[in-house]
Amino acid sequence: MAKKEIRYKSALPYYAAGLAWLVYGLFFQLYRLSDILICAIISVLVFILIRRLAPDKTVQTEVLEFDRSGDSYADEVIAKGRDMLSKLYGIMGRVEKDVMKNHIRSMYETGQKIYNYVASEPKKASALSKFGNYYFPETIEILNAYMELDRLGATGENINKTKEKIESTIVSMDEVFKKQLDVLLYDKAFDVQTDIKVLEGLLKEEGLKK
């Protein structure tokens, strides 16, 4: 994840300008156009003054960045994946239950590895079809429903059961993410194993290894 600085401009000038209107309205007549004009000028001056005095806030933020693969289909898959990873990251920041947070973090990290790998191996993008079009979006959907139930603070037998069901589903989805990465890397792992076997064979032939 790359670091990026985001500058948030202060909203204080807007509050101050609004306050200027209220103070003017309290002491003067704001039913005449001339007064409204005078008040507008004052509020603009207040806005400019406070704009100069109130500092902006700069925050460091982490952004997901994947290299473009050069393959349009793969790029599309990666862009979609990046979008879903961002959503997953957002949910991770808001979820309160530690167990859930850990599974979401695990899914997030696995997801990053998956899409990073596709960026380096665009041909593998087609293998992500079901994962990227169904499993991942559904996971986000389910997590959003979980967050909504959490936000409403609703309790009750049915709601608790639903939440428990979602929690167990997320545990399964974490496994699905890991398996997806495993499947994706299978060829790579197989190639490496083959290379090792060939290397070992050569070494034996040369008498360099027993």
Added chain:
Amino acid sequence: MTDRPGILYNRKLGIIIMCVMIFAACLLGTWKPLHKERNEVEALFWGGEHTEYSINEDLEDKAGYAGNMAVLANKYGVDAGELEELIKQLKEAKTPVQKLQKNQALDASAESLIEILVNTDMSEADKKALSSVKTRLESQNDLVKRGVQKYNEAAEAYNKKIGEFPAAIFRIFVGLSAQEVIV
């Protein structure tokens, strides 16, 4: 992917709150002075705190003098039922226009009663009393006329203010209605 800073850095929220404040300020800046002015106009008719003079007070006095005339008429067997009824109605009238309508009717009734009483054989003291009542009624009429003129001027000025843009729009939100003008 860090949480956004709070409301002090949320410009969208800032703009929304500013707009709400501007609208509230316009309503406040319309209601406060115009409500005060409306109260001042009403005070010209009904009287009130810090007001020594009011049309309503003049009409009350006038009703009192008309009542004296009715007593005088009853003393000599002249029917003053209509005048007494109008005095009652004048006191019970709720709005300035109603009050002034009853006042006009009372004037007409009092005038015809005076005509009858003038031709009635009365004691010297009662004749003097009738003359005094007549003078007082005329004097009260003058006061009422002047008061109404002043009241109408103030009501028209107020109505003009609330009828102009943008007060005409803001007043809808603060429930300021036009003030009756007495014709």
